[in-house]
Amino acid sequence: MSAGSARTGALTHRDADWSGLRVLVAGLGVSGFAAADALLERGAVVTVVDAHEPDDGSAMSERARILDILGAALRYGGDAVGTLPEEPLDLVVTSPGWRPDQPLLAAAAAAGLPVWGEVELAWRMRPLEGAAPWLTVTGTNGKTTTVQLLTAMLQAAGLRACSAGNVGRPILEAVMDPQPYDVIAVELSSFQLHWSHSIAPRASVCLNVAPDHVDWHGSLEEYARAKGRVYENTQVACVYNAQDERTLHLVEEADVQEGCRAVGFTLGTPGLSELGLVDDVLADRAFVAERRTSAAELGTLDDLRAGPDAPPPAPHLVANALAAAALARAHGVPPAAVRQGMRDFVPEPHRITDLGTVRGVRWVDDSKATNPHAAQASLLAFEHVVWVAGGLLKGADVDDLVAAAAPRLRGVVLLGRDRSAISEALARHAPDVPVVDVAQTDTGAMDAVVAHALDLAHEGDVVLLAPAAASMDMFANYGARGDAFSAAVRRLTGQG
Known part of the structure; x- marks a missing residue:
């Protein structure tokens, strides 16, 4: 064991002896700043490195200014992030986006230095007594919706709860809040899980697990293994997707605490120790006393509707609600609070956002569907669809997506850099579906997309923006892409 490992092994709570701990924090983003700030507060000796020196007046420069006042050493440039400093270190804390093969992190691993992510640091910064338990959520798609549904359920039960981690508050900020939380709903990315121990x-x-971020992890197997870390050391319940066999395998491979149960969720009728659907009722056969013979009603599909005139909830939203309910029930939340949480839930923008009906056609913005797995879930929620797709595929294969969606497609409008890959898949799996290729990349592109989609749609159809691809070839982010689509739809009515 290295000297760093020996020292850090005892750091299991915030009241341990952090003073004099020599820490290098990799990255001056939001998470890096939070880590450096918390460490300095506990008396650690902190050096922060970043590849880029902050621009004057930027948020990064303000973070740097505060850390400088607090006593951190700040270093910038290629040399700073390319090698370990000459002075001795006990620990490296990395921002989640840094890959394991990044030279500084690789050097730390070779030197036997512990490398933590900010989530690992946050866990070790919890108080020795009375720490808020964590309910953790990961998956390729649906994490944010599930965490926010879970938070609504916890709050409906009268608990002081928040969403944190990859959504909501930074996890360190939530852990260090002077008014402690009763429980924290934590969204974890595969990057964050990789650095958590x-x-x-x-x-x-x-x-769920579908191909994503394979470039970062090196393979689908390593990506899935990182996702599986969410189950390690779980105390009460490992919740898995009964319709995604890989998630059950991850539970089976996890080293959990004595007495921890496996609890499934399904869009079908729930079996023993599962949550699922009985007609339009969300039912619990896992957290009831007589689960062999009975179930608890947690709510109905109507409780998940965005409003009385809104369409029925999409299947993946129902699945997310069942997963959130399982976590809430594992924490002791009563059925009535689960139902109220579903009613209180307000979805984030650009996630199956109903833009209304214009000229007899329903328009839906799911710009957040930035990979094929998410787009497929979205497409399968509707019977007849004009699909708006394209952008940066990041090497993702779309054949399975197109083959699954083909029977529902009225037409397809393609935009973005990698639209030809989707076009070729359509030619293979849906050769009779009309396809319009929009080559424009300027601000008027979305107006052209919407006009073509309207031409392809029949009355009662859905025009669905579910790109299956990232947005950065044409837009700042998926939100800007969704906003452009929504604005173009409004202009159809003369309201834009």
């Missing part, structure tokens, strides 16, 4: 959640879930 000792987290012991009360309950955990991996919603």
